[in-house]
Amino acid sequence: MKKLVLAAAILCAGFQLKAQPKNIKHIVLIGCDGFGAYAIPEAKMPNLKQLMSTGSWSLKARCVLPSSSAVNWASMLMGAGPTEHGYTEWNSAVPEIPSAVKSQYGLFPGIFTLIKEQRPKAKTAVIYSWQGIRPLIEKDAITFVVPGPSGDNDNFCADTAAALIIKEKPLLTFVHLSEPDGTGHNIGHRTPAYYAELENVDKRIGKIVDAVKKAGIANETVIIVSADHGGTGKGHGGKSLDEVQIPWIANGTGVSKGHEIKDVIITYDTASTLAWLLGLKEPQSWRGKPVTEAFKNH
Template identity: 30%
Template sequence: MRNLLLAALLFTAVILLCGQGAESAPRPARPLPAVEHVVILIVDGLRPDVLLLSETPAMHGMIRDGAYTMWARTTDMAVTLPSCTSLLTAVKPAKHRVSWNTSQPASGQLYPAVPTVLGMATEAGYVTALVAGKSKFAALAKPGTVTHVFVPDTAKCSDEQVAAEAVKIIESAKPALICIHFPGPDAVGHEKGWGSPEQLAQLVKTDVQIALVLAALDRAEIRDSTVVLLTADHGGTGKGHGADDMRSRHIPWVVAGPGVKPGYDLTQDAKLQVNTEDTGATVCWLLGLPRPLYFDGKPVTAAFVQ
């Protein structure tokens, strides 16, 4: 009888220990413990001056409440996939080697030569997500490296669909890191021109979708522990964008949330140049992930109160 009781106790203890292990996967120590979640918003083709001229309360609210620069720079290629890969790997295209900007066939999908911060965070035990409006983003979601992935089967989908998928994931999984890409403003830029009234009108629509994502953070009760980073893959001019054109290379870089200096213009530090690779490095810093020596990006710690 005593043996049976002991066995039962031992069994219960093992179950409890296993349960504990599953619930509290080891997480790295973070420099700002209040920051438990990071949301990256990439608005495709968002040129800083077009953003400032647009009637976009959600994005303007982030500028008002957060730290920002309208003089950040994307890669010298200034096209979506190589630039977003730099944003998410913290290295320049020469190191990640994603020089293509097209969808790959599923059977022959190619991936960056270095891990994404999504992959690094997943490996560290975090729940991660990628929701993108263009199919070519499959290159940034190597199987096993991101917990939740939405990438359209067709070339692209709407900002509305992107927001709906992101909202579902935020409410059900409360990811520690989610990257959300809105394709709308780039599509209108190619059709009607950068800075056109039509693109300004599209930004209003995209902003409504961003507001829905922010509201989901409220419903999931993680808004107070989430840093939101708003940026772009490139700007544009005429009906296009590309290399060696500053109107294509300048991007906004806005960060808001716990620990962020409110209403702080990062250009107050004349020596600080924010580049798109710094987004990945900043995410690693916030989530307590290692920053390998090969990184080109550095964390933008000047945006945070320390």
């Protein structure tokens, strides 16, 4: 009986190893602020839809509540929700609830803490358009931290991310783009202006995807595109599906092609997916689950 149990354990371990895609040396996470999943079917976004048609995707992933920025960017990068990491508002600069645990960097342990502790020689990069990202990242654990200049800086961030990917080829690159959130607030969601801005968002995504190809690392890279929240009218923070449902799109090495993900995805699953793909051990405090359905032989 003991031999049968041992054999079963070894067999299960073997399946787990097969489930994890191999040869992943780079991940690019593109976060688009205020990008409601509802908009994608009607949006003119050829670059994004190419990632979907040749990758895996869900338009029913969900943010945490409230459907606002800082609380969700923290959850995406920290693998847990606000009751664990403590950031609870759209512009949280410090946790309103004391973090359940803290890393050596004084924050709830995020994906960059894990990389620094377990892959200390790896290069990482964060390029962000909204200054509210700064309090949510472990700056001392990240190789390149580039804030965008004040004003309309999404083009700067896309250009900078592309240049860094080509020159430095980081293990993990996180790019935060402020649009279409700004247009949603100023003019409104589900407006012609909102859809027009998504065309610009798509061009920036395309520029980053092209950089991965130019860097010669496309066959060893996974690109993930997601958002912090959607919106309704000129705002967000509520409980409507337009506010809560976000896109989650994966493309690249080991990703199933043309596959709509049926599993439930919560934004903190993104960090868990990154850790799983990179072979990192997750802390006990994380609540996310890897989105294994997106990958072949999951």
